[in-house]
Each structure stands twice: as structure tokens, then as C-alpha cells.
Amino acid sequence: MHVTPLSVTLLFVAILVGFATFAVLHDARRTLGWFFAAFVVAVLVTGPVEWLQRRMRRGIAVTVVFLVLGGIVGFVASAVFRDLASQLDRLEVELPAAAQELEDSDRFGELARDLELVDRAEQAVDDLGARLSGRARATAASFGAYLAGTVLVLFLLAWFPRLVDGGLRQIADEGRRARTREVIDTTLHTARRYLSGAVALAAASGVVAYLVARQASLPAPVALGLFIALFSVVPYLGVIVGAIPATLLSAGLESGRTTTAVIVALIALQVAVAIVQQRLQRATLYVGPGISLVVGSLGYALYNVGGAMFGIAGAVFLLALADAVATDEPPPETLDALVIV
Secondary structure, X not given: OOOOHHHHHHHHHHHHHHHHHHHHHHHOHHHHXXXXXXXXXXXXXXXXHHHHHOOOOHHHHHHHXXXXXXXXXXXXXXXXXXXXXXXXXXXXHHHHHHHHHHHHOOOOHHHHHHOOHHHHHHHXXXXXXXXXXXXXXXXXXOHHHHHHHHHHHHXXXXXXHHHHHHXXXXXXXXXHXXXXXXXXXXXHHHHHHHHHHHHHHHHXXXXXXXXXXXXXXXXXXXXXXXXXXXXXXXXXXXXXXXXXXXXXXXXXXXXXXXXXXXXXXXXXXHHHXXXXXXXXXXXXXXXXXXXXXXXXXXXXXXXXXXXXXXHHHHHHHHHHHHHHHHOXXXXXXXXXXXXXX
């Protein structure tokens, strides 16, 4: 092997460029994450906007879609916080009382008093209340970020096709340019159909889970339904994993018949969701549970629930891109579907 000064210099330059790129991406991960989230939302809202556009002007259709979407998100978020707050109020009364009963008991009283169980129970409740209050304040403080994200979604709806057209014009070869456009169009169409079906299925799963939890008088039924809805995006086993909290809470019910009914209902929900997911994947794209779990776990470690959900969406786009590159079929629709004006 012959090592020249030029090759050594290029090696060091490549290392420096690599470190610099990693540092830039690491520092800009929040901005890039918001941009990608806005892109995913822009792709998803295109379908409802197109449907409403047949009955009204496009600007009004976009306004209606965003108002409905914002109303749904706000309603669910407020309902979850109300549920958790009411259960926290209940816990503030029942947990110290249960600890006091243990301290007063003949069998465990001495051990409970040595552990200062009542004081620890009160401290645990206070910590939970502080966390819930902090999460609520953080959500309210993020209003400006959500507003900026909404503006970014509108920008992508209006300008993304033009940006792609500008990029495609840089390709001199007409055949390669046409093939690139086909790949982009097919990727967007496939990913949008899969993600739209997954979101609709998750919403339906959450509503059914909420009704089951409410009928069984489980605590925080809205939060339990939302938990199952989020996990239902994992194909074939997401509902079962998301149903673990509801199952544990139902196990504490006095009625064994009610507990059995909850478990049976949630298993039936998983079977129904799996059947619909199988049909959705046959019509659009196959996304296995392993990919969803791994990518979702990594996304959650980076940016909590939002990182998990949009991480899975990113995996869907990559799989759709790979599928589009591997096929020679013409694209089902064009990028004009994303144009606002």
C-alpha cells in the first residue's frame, strides 16, 4: 500500500467533515425533527383537503381541516389531563389511607412504621402531582412551537412540489429525471395511504378501548384508550402491549366476570385490528412489527412519544421509497396533490 501526503490529507479532511456533520446534525436534531413532523402532517392532511376541495375553495378546505385537527388534538389532550388529575386527587386520599392501615395492622405495622410508609406515600403523591403539573405547563409553553409547526405545514403544502420541481430540473438526463419523479410520486402516494390507514385504525382502536374501559369503570379511561391507540400502530401485537395497563387495572376489580370481559374485549380488538392491518399492508406496504418496535423505541429515547410516532412514520417513508425504487410501475398520482394555491 502506497500512502501519499494527499491521501493522508484527504483522510483527515474526511474525518473532520464527518465530525462536523455529526455535530451539526446533533445540534439541529430538534429543528430537523420539527421539519420532518411538519412534512408528515402535510402529507397526511392532503387527502382530507382534496376531498373537501371538491365542495369548497381550497383555502377554506385547508382552514376547515386544520380547525378540526386542532380541535381533536386539544380535546384529547385536555381529556387526558382531566382524567389524570382526577385520579391523582383520588390517589392523594386513598394511598396515604392504605399506608396508614398497614402501619396500624398487627402483622405489618412495625415494618411499615420503620419504613415510614405514610410519609413515603404522601411524598410519592406529591411527586406525581408535580410531574403532572410540570407536563401541563410544558405543553402550554410549547404553544409557540406548535404554531410555528403549523406555519411550516402550510409552507410545505404550498411550496414542496415547487421545491421538488426545482431539484428535478437540475437533472440533465430526461429519462433519469422522469424516473426520479416517478419514484418520488409513488413514495408519497404509498406512504400517505399507509399512514392515513394507520392513523384511522389507531383512532378507532382508541375509541373502542375507551368505551371498554369506561364500561368496566376503569380509572382514567381516556388515557387508557390513548395508550392503546398509540401502541396500535405496531402491527399484529400493538394493542396487546398497549392493553397491559388496562389489564392490570381490571385485575384489581372485585368482579372477576368484569375482568374477564375486559380481557376478552381487548383480545377481540387486537384480532380485528390485525385483520384490518393485514388488508392495509396488502393494499399499500408491508411494515413488520420488528421495524415499528425498534424504530419506535429509538425515537422515544430521542424525543419521547412524538419521536416514536414520527420515527415510525420515517421508517414508513423509507420502506415506501425502497418499494418505489424496486418497481417499474407508473406513479398513481402527481405532486400537484400537495399544492395549496
